[in-house]
Amino acid sequence: MCGIAGLYYPTTPKPVDPARIRAMADAQAHRGPDGSGVWTAPGVGLGHRRLSIIDVAGSPQPMASADGALTITFNGEIYNYVALRHELQARGAVFRTSGDTEVLLHGWALWGPAMLDKLNGMFAFALHDSRRQCLFLARDRLGVKPLHYAELSDGALAFSSELKGLLAHPSLRREPEIRAIEDYMAFGYVPDDTCIVAGVKKLAAGHSLLIERGRPVPAPSRWWDVDFSRRATGSARALEEELVALMRDAVRARMVADVPLGAFLSGGVDSSAVVALMAEASSKAVRTCTIGFDDAGHDERGYAAQVAQRFATDHRERVVAADDFALIDTLVAAFDEPFADASALATYRVCELARENVTVALSGDGADEALAGYRRYRFQHAEERVRGLLPATMRARVFGALGRHYPKADWAPRPLRAKTTLLALAEDGAEGYARSVGVTTPALRALLFSDAATRALHGHRAEDRYVRSMRDAPARDALDRAQYADFQHWLPGDILAKTDRTSMAVSLEAREPLLDYRLVEFAATLPVSMRLRRGQGKWLMKKAMERYLPADILYRPKMGFVTPISAWFRGPLAGEAAALAKSRVLANWFDSAAITTIAADHRAGRAEHGRTLWQLVMLERSMQRLFG
Template identity: 50%
Template structure:
């Protein structure tokens, strides 16, 4: 795993400043502490930080073709690189290393932009083709690895693994994107392709971008999508279960390739336990597993993890997380670079920190809920869709909206008794309702929270536009539709971002076998009833894992990976959250109504309502603004300078 940066003059061949390029590269030290490399030539600068995983003595980057005409900087792992190397050798290409990086160079020369179709793995990379005066950027199909880019006013294309490297560029505007702010408070993260800053973009998953000097910079081009197929005859359940087990075992097996210690996260949930079971059965040595425990039994899965560890004889390590572990609050802003409101980033950081003491590569179970319909919100969505599809919106809106208005708000009661929320949800169109069900700050609170000036600046823009855009390509079945939407938004924007930044902050590579694109494509072709069946999510996945895992792991209630925010904001973080929300850092933005902030605080800290998710999102936004003020900028005189002759 690594970090990359680049500067490309899209208009002419002005020299790139060495000091600027090296400063940008050094900002990504945490992503690659094992080595550093830069290359400059007229109109181009490439930088790379290396975390050595395969071919420890070779594979330094930027890596060039033999004739020096093609170079690559790359972050990720291509698991089928040996097979591709053999194909390319048969076509006359010569290899000087044993690493997957060189495969990208020759694959580009052989197949051009279609090389991405050959790669199996997680990746973000930039290819420089001198003969064609072209920079080619690509990101893996699922979005496991990040890539940010911006086209600056002077025609420079700047790109980097993380936003913090781009922030050093004196030509980069730090103006907030108000639409991204609206999206952040709705989703708890900023979905691709936006970032919090105007003019800076994330290359979306499954996209590529070809930029030629002297030509306008085009929009990114999609090269892959999740191929959901809801029709056809359902396969034999037993045979499908065996096939699922085979896919998972193979996806785990190919992710064992490394020249450094490999282990796995073990939370005690279904997905991580399944990955550990497959890994343990494929390895002769005890698997090194890591988990964390919480003092609060509502969040503690340590006993279930220990059960799986004992069954498979893993070399298991458990670290207890301090229930008052809020020292990370301010650090998270520096790790994520933009507002990020998933509080499970805190325990995720801690488990990565623990794992790095024992391994350099860790396998995780991320992606199982999206692939096999494991989220509880899918159940409620299907129930609500049953009503929506039988009652027209023209009747449903007024009827259920009126009922919701008179029903008491019982937000601390179990979901089954919170009819007000259900009635409000059913009264809305499907996508807006799903956003409110899975989002962080509901529409009703955002309406009170934002100032009239800010709402005017949005010009009617609503965060649901993100889902509407993706829904144009989504399957028709209501379950497959929300799975598809989550794979386009929540999975890359929240889950994979959380793991990438937390792991890379600890110089740890995390691999996700459940998101192997072959496995994802196979799962997408299953009928919905094999994923969600009679109230049970992950139906086929759990049945397929029964020979490998006990029922008390497979069929227990899902716990999640959360922290006790509600108690924190009434106790040890009471003053901190009040200071952050009512202090000048938020007030000076002109985005938030002070009386709304005071109301949220009073309702939460008095115990009347649980606004912990809303308050956390505001706390993280304030932490981001403080961090942005402190971000350094390279002096403008370092923008251009001497360059090395290639």
């Protein structure tokens, strides 16, 4: 895996200083500690930091075609590059290297932008074509690899894998984007359709951008989207076999590497399924690693050890303290933008452990989104059934009144926490789901934001993007629409950003076989009953994995990486929560009295505001780092 950066002048081909390109690339040295390169020509410069995975001794970047007309800087892996190589050779292409980068050069020469449809991989790249006088930027279908870009005051378009690469350019204006702060406070991450630095954009998953000399920078074009509007036919048994075949092929394709390879193993369904299929495909013991916690209620090491023993893996585990908040500044530096998914602490630790022995690790990311594994999908599905029984006006009157008067019992057992469900039932499905994926509610955000910040938002509301995505989704069912919206926002903005930044921070390549686009496209066609049945998410996948995994792995309650942040703010971080009200940084947007109130109510146990306080801590640290 790698880090890329560069500059392109669409109008006047001004000279590009190689030192500036190098500085932008070197700001991301953690993404590629094994090598670096810079290439410049009139009006364009490309930079690269390399983490060697395939063709370790060859394939230096930026890489030029034999005739010098094409030059590319590429971050990612093309898993079907061998098949594409053979296809291109049959069409007359002559290769000088044995890696996947050169496949992109020959692919562009033959197919142009249509090359993207042929690629199976995770990638972000910039390709300069001197004949066509253009720069082509592209990002993979699901958004596994990031790509940021911005138009600078001197007319250049700058791009970089991470925001810190753009920040290394002195012409980038550093001003905060208030709408991104609203979005972050709603979701706990900054979605891919905005950025915390005003004027910076992220190329969306499944999009490309063709910039031609002499023309304005256009809007990006979508080249792929997941389609939930079709339904697969066939028996459950036949669909099960097709799913296993797709999973098996996806795992094997991601086991190709010229460096040590292993897997994350949490003991949950997804990582256990990946390890099972890796063991089936490997003649050697699969290397696995697990992070455990010193809090027994959050520790899954026993389940991971059970899977490791079943498949005779070379297994390592490490226990980390539940109060591992010393990582805060490390995470702030890794993510650039504020990021408040507290499981990033554990993800960073498991990446750190894996990197001690391997350079590539397979993860189980993506199955929950593709096959409806989250509990919120179950709730959304059930709530939509209830909504269908009553007219909207009656729902608003009945459930709305109940929800407004029902106490917010954060302290109560889950069945008694009905306020959120009642309020969701009073709204339409898109509005209800948009709120369910959030962290800090619209009402609490309204309380926290200062009057000046509220005016500056000009009515912008974070949840609207979810509502639009669900209403415009190529879908048949409420579950389809919820999953589709998560593919647009939650998956690239939270899950994949978390895995990319934490793994790259320690120079580890993480691969996600359960996000193979063929598997995702197949899963989107499954009838709802094949995804969600009798309260079980990922039903068909669990049924398919019964031949590999025991029932107590497949059907136990989902745990995931849990970080006890609420307890922290009633204990070791209580002082930090109270100090937030005095922050000069947060005072730019938030009401200090409101922060004081929520910190005191949380510490006293009168309310549950742990996640919101964590958001504010991470926001303050990030804004201080970005803007001073």
